[in-house]
Amino acid sequence: MxxxxxxxxxxxxxxxxxxxxxxxxxxxxxxxxxxxxxxxxxxxxxxxxxxxxxxxxxxxxxxxxxxxxxxxxxIDVTKMPNNGRVIFGATVTLYNTSNDAEVKYRIVGDDEADIKSNLISVNSPIARALIGKEVDDVAVVTTPNGEVEYEVVNVEYI
Missing domain, CATH: 1.10.287.180 (Transcription elongation factor, GreA/GreB, N-terminal domain)
Incomplete structure (x- = not known):
């Protein structure tokens, strides 16, 4: 497995x-x-x-x-050097270019995911679009309402 x-x-x-x-x-x-x-x-x-x-x-x-x-x-990101890349466990601040809103998500495992607590599954569309991105990169996420662009504002390993 x-x-x-x-x-x-x-x-x-x-x-x-x-x-x-x-x-x-x-x-x-x-x-x-x-x-x-x-x-x-x-x-x-x-x-x-x-x-x-x-x-x-x-x-x-x-x-x-x-x-x-x-x-x-x-995976404990607090023990890793922060190279600015979005990885599993990272906390990412995003800027939604379509509505000027800032959101902050932590990428976690499926069992921990809880959107109300801003914990998103590593397998979710938004997390998959973000993995590997760095500050100032733009991730395009396909949602039921069309494509949404998120600019990566900050990446924290906390």
């Missing part, structure tokens, strides 16, 4: 979710299954079937997180 780029923060978020799934959710679901079994006939036991379904989701998520963490390539 390919390596999955993520920041230290992203890896920590996955580790804490995994810990919660294993130490809280899994035991709670096992207890719910045991209690539902005590009610007798399993064919028409809605609580049992719901708990088994929850167990399937929980175990699936545990496997998914473990796989991601085992293939994680943790």
């Amino acid at each position: 390919n390596q999955i780029p993520m920041t230290e923060r992203g890896a920590e978020m996955l580790r804490s979710e995994l810990k919660k799934l294993k130490s809280e959710d899994r035991p709670r679901i096992i207890q719910a299954i045991a209690e539902a079994r005590e009610h007798g006939d399993l064919k028409e036991n809605a609580e049992y079937h719901a708990a088994r379904e929850q167990q399937g989701f929980c175990e699936g998520r545990i496997q998914e997180i473990e796989a991601k963490l085992s293939n994680a390539q943790i």
Whole structure:
């Protein structure tokens, strides 16, 4: 499997979710299954079937997180010399030439992406257009409303 780029923060978020799934959710679901079994006939036991379904989701998520963490390539840009290039983990200040607005994004892994917090996935169209650019370069991003030009104003490795 390919390596999955993520920041230290992203890896920590996955580790804490995994810990919660294993130490809280899994035991709670096992207890719910045991209690539902005590009610007798399993064919028409809605609580049992719901708990088994929850167990399937929980175990699936545990496997998914473990796989991601085992293939994680943790990238800490704060330990890299800032050569002014937009790379994974960089925080980029952009100037939108069509509406004169400035925006600031941090390029992160898929699991960390949260547009409300200005964290964009490395696989998003805007991040793909920005990777490799430097200050004063222009990136053209195709959006549902047409092409948008962003000028790179600042690149920080923070």
